[in-house]
Amino acid sequence: MSDLEDLQRIAQRHLLEGGPLPGALGTALSPPVEERWGIYCEGYVLRLVASLATTYDGLAARLGREDFDRLARAFIAGHPSRFRSLRDYGAELAAFLRARANDAETRLQADLAAFEWHLASAFDAADVTAAGIGELAALAPEAWPSLRFRAVPGLGRLCTTTNAVAAWRAARAALEADPAAGPVPGPPATDTDPVEWLIIRPALETRFRSLPDDEAEALDRVLSGATFAELGEALAARHGENAALAAATWLKGWLTEGVLLRV
Amino acid sequence: MPAAPSPPRPLGFGVGLRPAHYAAILESAPAVDWFEVITENYLVGGGRPLHFLDAIRARYPIVMHGVSLSIGSTAPLDLDYIEGVRNLAARCEPEWVSDHLCWTGTDGINLHDLLPLPYTEEALAHVAPRVAEVQDRLGRRLVLENVSSYISYTASAMTEWEFLAELARRTDCRLLLDVNNVYVSSRNHGFDPRAFIDGIPTERVQQFHLAGHLDLGSHVIDTHDAPVCEAVWDLYAHALRRHGPVSTLLERDDHIPPLEELVAELDRARATATAALGVAA
Numbered sequence: 001m002s003d004l005e006d007l008q009r010i011a012q013r014h015l016l017e018g019g020p021l022p023g024a025l026g027t028a029l030s031p032p033v034e035e036r037w038g039i040y041c042e043g044y045v046l047r048l049v050a051s052l053a054t055t056y057d058g059l060a061a062r063l064g065r066e067d068f069d070r071l072a073r074a075f076i077a078g079h080p081s082r083f084r085s086l087r088d089y090g091a092e093l094a095a096f097l098r099a100r101a102n103d104a105e106t107r108l109q110a111d112l113a114a115f116e117w118h119l120a121s122a123f124d125a126a127d128v129t130a131a132g133i134g135e136l137a138a139l140a141p142e143a144w145p146s147l148r149f150r151a152v153p154g155l156g157r158l159c160t161t162t163n164a165v166a167a168w169r170a171a172r173a174a175l176e177a178d179p180a181a182g183p184v185p186g187p188p189a190t191d192t193d194p195v196e197w198l199i200i201r202p203a204l205e206t207r208f209r210s211l212p213d214d215e216a217e218a219l220d221r222v223l224s225g226a227t228f229a230e231l232g233e234a235l236a237a238r239h240g241e242n243a244a245l246a247a248a249t250w251l252k253g254w255l256t257e258g259v260l261l262r263v
Numbered sequence: 264m265p266a267a268p269s270p271p272r273p274l275g276f277g278v279g280l281r282p283a284h285y286a287a288i289l290e291s292a293p294a295v296d297w298f299e300v301i302t303e304n305y306l307v308g309g310g311r312p313l314h315f316l317d318a319i320r321a322r323y324p325i326v327m328h329g330v331s332l333s334i335g336s337t338a339p340l341d342l343d344y345i346e347g348v349r350n351l352a353a354r355c356e357p358e359w360v361s362d363h364l365c366w367t368g369t370d371g372i373n374l375h376d377l378l379p380l381p382y383t384e385e386a387l388a389h390v391a392p393r394v395a396e397v398q399d400r401l402g403r404r405l406v407l408e409n410v411s412s413y414i415s416y417t418a419s420a421m422t423e424w425e426f427l428a429e430l431a432r433r434t435d436c437r438l439l440l441d442v443n444n445v446y447v448s449s450r451n452h453g454f455d456p457r458a459f460i461d462g463i464p465t466e467r468v469q470q471f472h473l474a475g476h477l478d479l480g481s482h483v484i485d486t487h488d489a490p491v492c493e494a495v496w497d498l499y500a501h502a503l504r505r506h507g508p509v510s511t512l513l514e515r516d517d518h519i520p521p522l523e524e525l526v527a528e529l530d531r532a533r534a535t536a537t538a539a540l541g542v543a544a
Contacts, residue, residue, distance in 0.1 A: 003418065004385055005337040008369045015374060024381070026417040029453055030481050036413040036451070039484060040376050047375045081373045084331040084344045085303040126308030153308055204311050 064183030111164030118156030125154020130258035145229035156199030202258035302329035335366035361406035381416035408439035411485035424462035441472035488517035
């Protein structure tokens, strides 16, 4: 190992984990080297906290600055960045929160983090031209059974079991009135029946809506690679002779919304 | 070694492109000669970032300024990242591509800190071929910026400006002389900032940066959250007299004011250049 490699490994380990200060650092000036190196250590944490507060601004507003800062620092301690862009940092925050959740409020926070991560992922996902109704209408009828689709880039699917989206709406409204708002109490946290959500960004604006359970199941089948014919078969058990009509109705809606790409 | 070709024609006076100003730029066509974009903010698939980058690029020259190349790291170069930079450059056709002389992490971790290198022959021998490889992969010269620093290394055997000048000589790269960073580091390490400015070969200087900082008395922290201070304006005037008209960029990354405030501060840069050079820069 070269001296430079050794120095960088030791310095990085200290910055992430603390411990003895790298001996290669020196200064004869004030402030002492410990305080100087501390500027880097704190700068590292502050940048990641700021990045998380941007990605999860609804959660940050609900918690308020101090509680969000505490949460972010706990998360950062176990999750060093492996990304060139801070925009990509923090995907695991929802799982981190879910593992610690023990009441409706903390379950809401985990749902809210998952929801906001999907919003962030959709925000700058690749621009594509989604499959449209006109394109499919031009197909011969015999081509329909074998049609396959995949999700447009950035499409988000998640299931919430709390009123997290209502909390997000309250936080957004407060942030639009005052970007420094927080803590924003919003609606009290409540556990709910599972609600399925679809998030897409068909042009520049991100959109989301809840999905009825059977539509969510059908969409997930299509996104998993099921053909139109296979979708119809899967729906037959629940919808009987109306399965094909249900499949066609949903497909028309997804094509209008810009949810799918042809495979 | 043949003399380096002259840097391209100065772009004039620019500001860092920040999302808070997208609408104002497109609506008011401000008196800004060019914009510098943070490369990593646009290494994305699409959406609003690239939409506004394309729209603003159609009206103004652009320079790409990265923070994650980690040219000084002992970890292997991130070839996927460099490919992303190359593809973005192909899309927005920047006047040039810059990053920092620093390391930002190793072993797959990014500390998002611009950590200084020890100024040693070992570090030079490590960094120079990496700069050459990046330049080959990008198909263009790299422009490297001096960072603000708070620590130094006992192993350093040359000054930062000697290191930069020698790196530029070995690799034919260009330099982004951050006048605020020179000032911040000079206060933190007790050197003469004019010696730094004077120690950089003029033919290598592609760009100046100006920014604000936090002065704590015993030391200075580079925060980019305040207007440029008087001492940095004075040092900028010295840099202009030493290196001539050089593309100048005003940075603000926090406490971002309305665009018109930055444009007014940019006017001071113009006036400083006019006074220092005796003609309109």
